[in-house]
Amino acid sequence: MKIALIGYGKMGKAIETIALAKGHEISHRIGSSNRELLEKDSLSQADVAIEFTTPETAYPNILKCFEANVPVVCGSTGWLEHLPQIKALCLEKHQAFLYASNFSIGVNIFFELNQRLAELMANQPQYDVKMEEIHHTQKKDAPSGTAISLAEQILAKVSRKKSWINDQPPAMDQLAILSKRIDPTPGTHTITYTSEIDDITITHTAHSRQGFAAGAVVAAEWLQGKKGIFTMKDVLDL
Template identity: 60%
Template sequence: MKIGLLGYGKMGKTIEKIALARQHDIVLKVDTNTETYTLDDVDVAIDFSTPDAAVDNILKCFSHNVPVISGTTGWLQHYDEVVAMCKERDGTFLYASNFSLGVNIFFELNKTLSKLMANLPEYNISMEEIHHTQKLDAPSGTAISLAEDIIKNSKYGTWTLDAAKTKALHIDAKRIENVPGTHEVLYTSNVDSISIKHTAHSREGFALGAVIAAEWIAGKKGVFSMKDVLNIG
């Protein structure tokens, strides 16, 4: 498979390593210094760019009938617009806030726990996420996905980064050097605490999931998620 990398930072380079090991070809590398590029030789594009570039990258793929996998976060205010454009152009699009296979299992655990705790208002819920200092958005897209699933089954109507707002689900977003990604959900009452936690040990788990998604999406049309790739949920 001929893969185009739209974004060639640390994640792009790790994806390249994984893809080459799985016998794929990298035929395009787009970084912040790339002014123009063509998708003529690309079978599937993998976008790990920046919030400012992601939408244009994705729409360009639709225009050239190239399936696109996106792991860029921070642009989701345009998600519905992108999905509508994908359907209009009979395109192929898969977005995930996190491509780690373990994190996608963690998403399902989080949903199940939130449903089990839904009728226990004595528990207060909080979250912590830790990432490397180069991460541009806070909270992480993964943390937002976790929070949105909790909110559906809890007393909270929204999430916040402000610990002083007690009526919203608080996310403590920390940036520490060389941390690939840690997410913890904590339920606390006066008598006990329950927590679930996922800790990434390297970027390779994210990269592997993105390449597996690119392999899976070949020949398909529509809008997908990692739940489709893993056949879960």
């Protein structure tokens, strides 16, 4: 499989290492200095693109993949206001698109645990809920995309919380997310339900980028030859 890496920073290089070890070929290594390789005629040589860039560049990068008829796996965060347009274009142009705020297999299992715990706590109003996320200082968006996904899962189950708020004192109906940026930290997400009697806490701690990178390669392998809109739930059959 020929993979176009759109974003060749630490994550792109971690994906490259795993992809090459699995026998895949890297057809493009696209960073800020050679974005001209995103032109349609060049990108169409790839079987799939893996896009890990910035909130500002993710949306146009995905459009370039669609124009080139290349399936795209996207892990960029902070751009999701454009997600409805991307989904509509994907279906209109019969493309393949897979987005995940986090490709780690462990994190996606953690998502399932988070939803189940939220269901159990939905009718326990004596518990408040809050979240903390820690990442390295180079991460540009806060809260993280993973934290937003976790928060939205909680809001869907716990009706006493109507919205989330980041790094500010919350109202009673708001889910507080505290974002910390500390080096070196690949990523930690903690959800705590607290009452006067006790606390219940679940935490996922990443030890390296390898889990994210390996999941992205698995997603790219799975996406090849498909059309439509997918998530890691589809890849992992969760």
